[in-house]
Amino acid sequence: MNAEIIAVGSELLLGQIANTNGQYLSTELAGIGINIYRHTVVGDNEKRLLASLDEASERADIVIITGGLGPTQDDLTKEAVSHYTGKPLVYHQQTLENIEGFFNNRQKEMPVSNKKQAYYTEGADVFYNRVGLACGMAIEYKDTLFILLPGPPRELKHMYEHDVKTYILNRLEEDSxxxxxxxxxxxxxxxxxxxxxxxxxxxxxxxxxxxxxxxxxxxxxxxxxxxxxxxxxxxxxxxxxxxxxxxxxxxxxxETDSLPVQTVRLFRKTGKTLSVAESLTGGWFSKSLVDVSGASNIFEGSLTVYSEQAKSNVLGVEKNVIEKYGAVSKECAEQMAERVRLLYGTDIGISFTGVAGPDALEGKEPGTVWVGIAGPESVTAHLLNLTGNREHVRQLAVYYGCWFLLKEKVVNE
The missing domain is CATH 3.30.70.2860 (Alpha-Beta Plaits)
Incomplete structure (x- = not known):
């Protein structure tokens, strides 16, 4: 079974917002065996939307239309589908009551235009909006299933996960x-x-x-x-x-595992604790860990020591090490990892020092990164030669830090 996605909204064409709904739906539909053959973006123009519906119906078993279900004059998706199918628009009573209740609870008068959010095409199956106002719907016409979903990502995802996914699965062959x-x-x-x-x-x-x-x-x-x-x-x-x-x-x-999630999971499993010393990553690695639920069980703390003075005066890296080998060196990375481990009293210390770019530093090219890892009895450092812009180099350094910890024997023991 194949599908196409039509995103409605001039703001998408103007680049004012990104079509994250299309990305989300493509991922979700692929997960249940629905092939996405085409994405289309249409502005708030009924004539062009009707043409897109007609074209998509010739190719796809399912056409999902996102956006254009709001209360304003330029929200035309339901009207276009009504014209295309020849079915009149009628009110969905539960949705209408939800909209009226929304305004009553706020002691505000409901604009007449908001009633259109309760419209659905006669004969369609309605998806009640539990986190917003406009209802979604599904209607079959000329052997194509048209599914209309609200544009706000939070509403769309909730409606898909709680109603639409099951609805589609129930229409697939029972033996597949x-x-x-x-x-x-x-x-x-x-x-x-x-x-x-x-x-x-x-x-x-x-x-x-x-x-x-x-x-x-x-x-x-x-x-x-x-x-x-x-x-x-x-x-x-x-x-x-x-x-x-x-x-x-x-x-x-x-599935949805990430390198930081797996890192926190490993440390929790082994019962070990971690501290971090960061230079070029500027706290990025630490943030990636504390964004994970349960990080407080394994993460003691971190220091961002960006300058040579901070590395020496705050973290305690020996000045002669920096003078002899440079701040971007195996020796500096190892001392950073060992010093932060001792400072916080953790089982493992990890450090990041390098050249994010765009300029070289100490005669070393952008993308040169050292990641140090210190345990109770040993310390090692890994050299990376990364490519990309400044942000990409820093991001990859964070990922590699997680990767090295996942593979490091001293962590897994």
Whole structure:
């Protein structure tokens, strides 16, 4: 089954907001075996929207339209679908009562225009909006299922997760349950990973394999169709075993796991504590950890020591080390990691020092980064030669810091 997504709103065409709804829906639909063949963005113009509906219906089994369900004159999606299907618009009583209650609770008079948010096309199935005002709906016309969803991302996601996903699944063939699994890899490029899995990708039928590069890592989405959950799981397990045999050394997690999440999870599992000394990352690594629930159980604290003086005077890195080897050096990274570990009394200390760019420093090119890791009995430092702009170098340094901790023997003991 294939689908297309039509995003409605002149603000999207003008670049005032990004179409994050399209990204979200594509990810979610792929997870249940729906192929997305095309994205379309249309301004607040009924004639052009009608043309887009007509074109999409010729190609897709499902057409999802996002946005244009609001109370203003330029919110035209429901009107366009009404004209396209020849079905009149009628009020959904529960939605209308919700809108009236919204204004009554705030002791405000409801503008007449807000009533249009309760419209739906006669004969459609209605999706009640639990976190907003405008209802969504689904209507089948000329063998195409049209689904209308509100534009605000919070409302759209809630409606999809609580109503629309189940609605679509119930319309799929009963003997074709679809199950997806995402594997996450780091330290290997998309082309290299694809090269290692090429025969599996070329021979794929069921399950399917879809590699995707994103933010310094690579994901592999496996999707299986089967008569039931047990058989789908078995198909995915077999394929995952083949993948792990080839690129398992780069594997770090599944589904929505991130490197910081896995790092916190590992430290909680081993009962170890961590402290951080940051230079070029400027607190980014520490923030990535404390953004994770449960970080307080493993994270003691951090220091951002950006200048040479701060490294020496605050953290206690020996001045002769900086003078002899430089702040961007193996020796400095190791001392930073060891000093912060001792300062906070943690099992592990990690440090970051390097050249984010755009200019060279100490004769070292942008992207030169040292990550130090200190344990009770040993200290090591890893050299990175990263590429990209200043922000990308710093972000990759953070990811590599997590990756080194996940693989470091002293952490896993």
């Amino acid at each position: 349950l679809v199950l997806s699994r995402v594997l996450r890899f780091f330290g290997i490029g998309e082309s290299r990973l694809e090269e290692q899995l090429l025969d599996l990708i070329q021979a794929q039928t069921n399950p399917t394999i879809a590699p995707l590069a994103m933010d310094g890592e690579v994901t592999v989405r496996m999707t299986a169709k089967a008569v039931d959950y047990k058989n789908a799981e078995s198909l995915l397990d077999t394929l995952e075993n083949h993948i792990q045999e080839r690129v398992g050394s780069y594997f770090y997690g599944k």
